[in-house]
Amino acid sequence: MHVEVHEVCKDYATVRAVNQVSLVAKGGEVLALLGPNGAGKSSLVRMMVGLTQPDSGQIRYRADDTQPALATLETTAFGYLPEDRGLYQERTVLDNLRYIARLRGLNKAVADRNTSRWLERFELSDRATEPMRQLSKGNQQKVQLIATLLHDPQVVMLDEPFSGLDPMNQEFVLSVLNELREAGTTVILSAHQMALVERMADKLVLMNKGSVVAQGSLPEVRQQLLQHHHLQVEFAHPVAIEKLAGLSGINDVSVLTDTLYELYCDEHLATEQLLKELQKFAPVRQFSRHQQSLHDLYLQAVRAETS
Numbered sequence: 013m014h015v016e017v018h019e020v021c022k023d024y025a026t027v028r029a030v031n032q033v034s035l036v037a038k039g040g041e042v043l044a045l046l047g048p049n050g051a052g053k054s055s056l057v058r059m060m061v062g063l064t065q066p067d068s069g070q071i072r073y074r075a076d077d078t079q080p081a082l083a084t085l086e087t088t089a090f091g092y093l094p095e096d097r098g099l100y101q102e103r104t105v106l107d108n109l110r111y112i113a114r115l116r117g118l119n120k121a122v123a124d125r126n127t128s129r130w131l132e133r134f135e136l137s138d139r140a141t142e143p144m145r146q147l148s149k150g151n152q153q154k155v156q157l158i159a160t161l162l163h164d165p166q167v168v169m170l171d172e173p174f175s176g177l178d179p180m181n182q183e184f185v186l187s188v189l190n191e192l193r194e195a196g197t198t199v200i201l202s203a204h205q206m207a208l209v210e211r212m213a214d215k216l217v218l219m220n221k222g223s224v225v226a227q228g229s230l231p232e233v234r235q236q237l238l239q240h241h242h243l244q245v246e247f248a249h250p251v252a253i254e255k256l257a258g259l260s261g262i263n264d265v266s267v268l269t270d271t272l273y274e275l276y277c278d279e280h281l282a283t284e285q286l287l288k289e290l291q292k293f294a295p296v297r298q299f300s301r302h303q304q305s306l307h308d309l310y311l312q313a314v315r316a317e318t319s
């Protein structure tokens with residue numbers, strides 16, 4: 013199932029929560045919405061699930077490239093993990109899941125089969141008869157995820173699926189999401205865990221203050237965020253920072269240790285020529301391109317927008 017978002021805007025009383033956002037998520041893809049608090053991720057997810065309507069722009073659903081676009085989908089086509097989790101704490105895991113299954117319209121046989129299958133997959137079968145409140149935060153989160161997936165939805169929208177999970181459980185959820193992708197499910201999630209998400213998402217949509225800062229595959233997003241490249245140089249002895257900053261094509265210099273410096277260069281600066289210039293100041297021990305993490309690139313882009 014394709015989810016197609018076209019130039020969507022959403023205003024609340026005093027704030028534009030979502031500003032001209034367009035994206036496409038297809039079956040068998042994981043699309044991750046990333047952004048700081050208040051970026052508009054949850055507002056966008058709520059519109060994609062159909063809980064709220066855009067003020068302008070369209071959200072459409074399409075079975076595949078050959079099929080017409082639909083304005084709405086059956087609610088059972090979605091699995092939605094909301095930001096505010098809500099299972100009954102005094103009821104058992106099984107009671108909660110049976111209740112959700114009934115809400116989703118599953119008959120008893122399918123409900124029982126799916127509940128057992130997911131409890132087993134999430135390694136929670138032996139906790140099924142315990143009240144929710146006895147489970148750790150991580151296990152409660154896993155039950156919430158089961159509740160989202162119980163009816164085998166075609167489109168899964170997960171608002172912060174990794175929140176409250178330890179690294180082991182984050183890896184576990186990651187593997188479940190990979191299985192959903194392999195089964196052809198459309199997975200859309202919002203997250204703060206950049207390092208985790210960049211390992212598995214097919215598409216990244218980086219948001220800030222309602223707008224898209226960059227989007228595409230990981231290499232595409234890197235390229236969009238990379239305004240200048242970084243080089244690290246280590247000299248045999250200290251060199252005055254003014255000398256380095258004065259070189260042509262160098263926009264900024266950071267001192268990492270008394271002999272190690274980071275140079276922020278124009279993207280097209282010829283590195284062999286630069287190395288020759290650097291060697292005039294002092295013997296160069298090490299000279300390397302510094303690959304920044306997506307997290308660092310993203311923080312830079314958000315800060316640049318804010319300042």
Ligand SMILES: Nc1ncnc2c1ncn2[C@@H]1O[C@H](COP(=O)(O)OP(=O)(O)OP(=O)(O)O)[C@@H](O)[C@H]1O
Nearest residue numbers: 024025027029047048049050051052053054055056
């Ligand atoms: N129901 C609402 N009424 C008024 N303003 C809202 C409402 N929901 C969200 N907002 C505002 O819209 C903006 C976007 O919020 P949203 O919750 O979508 O961001 P988010 O990226 O999901 O943030 P977080 O990571 O903190 O969950 C914020 O300024 C928020 O205060």
